[in-house]
Amino acid sequence: MLRSLQGKIFAAPLAVLAAAVLWLTPAAAENIPFSEGLLWQLEKDGAPASYLLGTMHSTDPRLRELPRQIDEALEQSRVAVFEIVAGQDGAAEMGQAMQLAPGRNLQDIVGAELFERAAAAVADFGVTPEGLQRMKPWALGLFLARPRIEVIRQAQGEPAFDFWLQDEARRRGKALQGLESYAEQIEIFDSLGEAEQVAMVADLLDDHEHIVAQFNTMFRAYLKGDTATLMAVANDYSGVDDVEATRRLAERMIDDRNRTMAERMVPLLEQGRAFVAVGALHLPGEAGILSLLQRRGYRVTRLY
Structure with a gap:
């Protein structure tokens, strides 16, 4: 079961952990630029329009019922661009990277008490204590950051929305391109x-009973295009022991990647007719991708 889960859950791990980090990271929900809306049109210098969609890494089938505006934006585009393009080689690379070096085990890193709590938390996913011992702490965080139903549905072959969207783009004959590589995510x-990593695991375990409620709140907000509420959920500081470490982690997983992805989008946007889909929490805020592109001179118009 563990190996089959690796190939499905770990295909886009930053989408999972970035959301978990934001659940545990403070953010002022008020006065956030681009805090409402999921689909945006980007225009500059007479080039054909491109589109930027905020996604949610969830297997819920309701996400596959594309609103007309999103369906049309994808249909009109020449290339579909994602944080990372899923592939078996990359998933295998990520699965290998999540394993501790020979001779090491997780319990020695996190301690007996935390290991016991973690083993109980992931037992329903089919992860045995022996399998857990081989995992790096951040890999354990991938399980702890998601509701049980999400992990089970993905293990049963249900695609997360962003990966389903990749398959849909392929079906429509669109070229696919990634903004990041598996190697970069692993790094x-x-x-x-x-x-x-241990602090992150401890915080996720301490808050584990609230994961489903938090996820559901974010899911309902996502369906409404309400990224202000997504950020408000991120404003909850409860359960965070090391605030500075959490801020550094959020900077690496969110802000740094926003700058990288915005930079790599520009050549595609200059050609026009690009359909770009990234996690919705990468879009809003002064450090969000939409603000970064606007400061580069792009006209940003909400479509949905």
Whole structure:
């Protein structure tokens, strides 16, 4: 079961952990630029319009019922661009990267008490204590950051919305392109100190009973295009022991990647007719992708 889960859940791990980090990171919900809306039109210098969609990494089938505006934007585009393009080679690379080096085990890193709590929390996913011992702390966080139904549905073959959207783009004959590589995502995780990883696991375990409620709140807000509420959920500081470490983690997973992805979008936007889909929480805010592109001179218009 663990190996089958690796190929499905770990295909886009930053989408999972970035949301978890934001649940535990403060953010002022008021006065956030671009805090309402999921689909945006981007225009500059007479080039054909491009589109930027905020997605949610969830297997809920309601997300696959594309609103007309999103369906038309995808249909009119020549290329579909995602945070990362799913593939078996990349998933295998990520699965290998989540394993501790030979001779090491998770319990020695997180301690017996935290390991016991973690083993109980992931037992329903089919992860045995022996399998858990081989996992890096950040890999454990991928399980703890999601409701049980999401993990189970993905293990059963239900695609998360962003990956379903990739398949839909392929079906429509669109060229696919990624803004990040698996190696880059792995480097972000592996660059975290073990103390930071352990703190993240501890915070997720302390808040684990609220994961479903938090996820459902964010899901309902997403369906409404209400990114202000998404950010308001992120304003909850409860359960965070090391505030500065959490801020550093959020900077790496959110703000740094926003700058990288915005930079890599520009050549595609200059050609026009690009359909770009990234996690919705990458869009709003002064450090969000929409603000970054607006400061580069792009006219940003909400479509949905």
